[in-house]
Amino acid sequence: MQYDLIIIGGGPGGYTAAFEAAANALKVCLFEEREAGGTCLNRGCIPTKTLVHSADLLRAVREGKDGLRTEGAVVIDREALKAKKEEIVRIQREGLEKQLKAAKIEVIHAHASITGEHTVTAQGNEYTADSILIASGSVPARLPIPGADLSRVITSDDILRDLPQYDSLVIIGGGVIGCEIAGIYESFGAKVTILEAMDTLLPTMDSEVGRSLALLMKKRGIETHVRAFVRQIEEIDAACRITYEEKGAEKTVEAEAVLLAAGRKAVTDVFEIDPPLMEKGRLVIDDHFRTSCPHIYAIGDCAGKYPQLAHSAMAMAVNAVASICGKPFPRDLSCIPSGVYTSPEIASVGLDEKGAAAAGIAAVSGKANTLSNARSLIQGGERGFIKVVAEKQTGRILGAVMMCERATDLIQEFALAVHAKLTAEQMLAVIHGHPTFAEAAVPALEAVLKKLA
Ligand code: NAD
Numbered sequence: 001m002q003y004d005l006i007i008i009g010g011g012p013g014g015y016t017a018a019f020e021a022a023a024n025a026l027k028v029c030l031f032e033e034r035e036a037g038g039t040c041l042n043r044g045c046i047p048t049k050t051l052v053h054s055a056d057l058l059r060a061v062r063e064g065k066d067g068l069r070t071e072g073a074v075v076i077d078r079e080a081l082k083a084k085k086e087e088i089v090r091i092q093r094e095g096l097e098k099q100l101k102a103a104k105i106e107v108i109h110a111h112a113s114i115t116g117e118h119t120v121t122a123q124g125n126e127y128t129a130d131s132i133l134i135a136s137g138s139v140p141a142r143l144p145i146p147g148a149d150l151s152r153v154i155t156s157d158d159i160l161r162d163l164p165q166y167d168s169l170v171i172i173g174g175g176v177i178g179c180e181i182a183g184i185y186e187s188f189g190a191k192v193t194i195l196e197a198m199d200t201l202l203p204t205m206d207s208e209v210g211r212s213l214a215l216l217m218k219k220r221g222i223e224t225h226v227r228a229f230v231r232q233i234e235e236i237d238a239a240c241r242i243t244y245e246e247k248g249a250e251k252t253v254e255a256e257a258v259l260l261a262a263g264r265k266a267v268t269d270v271f272e273i274d275p276p277l278m279e280k281g282r283l284v285i286d287d288h289f290r291t292s293c294p295h296i297y298a299i300g301d302c303a304g305k306y307p308q309l310a311h312s313a314m315a316m317a318v319n320a321v322a323s324i325c326g327k328p329f330p331r332d333l334s335c336i337p338s339g340v341y342t343s344p345e346i347a348s349v350g351l352d353e354k355g356a357a358a359a360g361i362a363a364v365s366g367k368a369n370t371l372s373n374a375r376s377l378i379q380g381g382e383r384g385f386i387k388v389v390a391e392k393q394t395g396r397i398l399g400a401v402m403m404c405e406r407a408t409d410l411i412q413e414f415a416l417a418v419h420a421k422l423t424a425e426q427m428l429a430v431i432h433g434h435p436t437f438a439e440a441a442v443p444a445l446e447a448v449l450k451k452l453a
Contacts, residue, residue: 011038
């Protein structure tokens with residue numbers, strides 16, 4: 001069979017590329033060996049957020065700050081929660097499958113291998129196309145430490161599939177997955193310890209975020225260790241012993257299970273020909289999403305250059321198809337918001353102060369805490385802040401970082417500002433509704449405006 005475009009992988013990157021290709025009248029075929037929707041829908045973002053929602057409700061009822069009292073104990077019904085998670089995923093997946101059908105996209109559920117520059121082979125059949133786009137995603141990375149393959153050492157795939165019950169859990173890696181799952185398991189009653197190798201939790205974000213989150217976690221009973229290097233994991237009776245080095249001293253911690261949350265490994269085992277250039281295990285791509293093999297494109301987690309996020313993959317997909325069709329790029333990949341679903345949420349976009357300095361841009365920042373926001377206070381009132389960074393000379397918004405209720409939605413206003421090069425003054429000219437979570441941006445913008453005066 002001859003196609004204009006063959007796509008390998010049916011996650012957010014792959015299915016977005018398929019819709020985009022069909023909309024551009026390309027004859028397209030999508031290969032997916034598992035379920036449509038990829039990691040995000042089946043084993044990632046969507047199941048996690050379902051659990052985060054229940055964990056937040058449970059914490060709120062237990063803390064008893066909302067004028068609600070229970071007559072008996074509030075417990076998690078794991079089977080009911082698993083059923084809810086599976087139902088949400090099923091509804092979303094069936095919706096996606098219907099959309100693929102409606103767009104007349106040929107979906108083949110099989111493992112596809114690239115067997116020629118223009119050829120893909122699956123189940124013994126050959127398919128050819130002018131272009132091939134790889135959107136094969138990633139899997140949890142296994143750490144090269146002794147004991148990493150023990151049965152009590154699990155990954156987010158295991159947690160999100162089975163929702164196992166643990167009284168204690170050690171999490172290796174205080175990045176996005178580690179921090180989100182720590183909050184879920186703490187709320188479900190486990191004793192959680194995070195071991196993070198870098199200086200703060202969420203080390204890729206403004207360091208104030210990691211420090212604030214560590215304080216909040218401490219308050220909730222989650223133990224966090226930074227600059228902690230895990231040396232080995234051993235199985236002892238019905239538990240694990242984790243040996244790690246912290247400040248030059250060897251320490252140990254024991255737990256029922258260990259979650260590996262130290263990054264994700266690109267899936268690149270799709271080549272039966274010599275693979276194109278790779279760097280740090282990810283496919284190297286140029287500005288047009290082409291690998292070193294010019295008809296073979298790569299997007300999403302398996303490719304380098306952009307963060308491993310579902311919405312980066314979707315934006316890369318739209319631009320890659322535009323590139324194939326010789327059209328200008330519709331998406332601005334220089335400004336990708338990111339969100340962490342802790343409680344409260346964390347989000348960032350654009351440059352922080354360090355990033356601005358590294359780019360040689362003179363910048364100022366303004367910060368406001370969110371306790372004065374009535375909706376935040378009603379919702380939980382944890383310590384929170386919004387920090388806005390603006391260019392000193394022009395007042396243009398360069399970026400924002402926040403840790404507050406609804407941060408993952410609030411960040412969108414700043415993503416628009418960074419993309420459209422709006423100034424703090426222009427943003428303040430827009431009326432923010434009251435009482436809303438969104439108006440928490442106003443005092444932060446006023447703070448940055450003051451610094452610009
Ligand atoms: P990550 O890169 O966010 O965090 C991994 C952390 O592990 C890092 O902080 C790193 O310093 C630490 N680490 C690495 N090796 C270590 C070791 N030996 N000992 C202790 N710490 C170690 O990776 P992740 O949390 O596994 O997430 C994987 C990817 O999925 C990321 O790109 C993330 O952005 C994405 N993701 C995004 C979301 C979201 O957008 N909300 C949710 C989940 C995952």
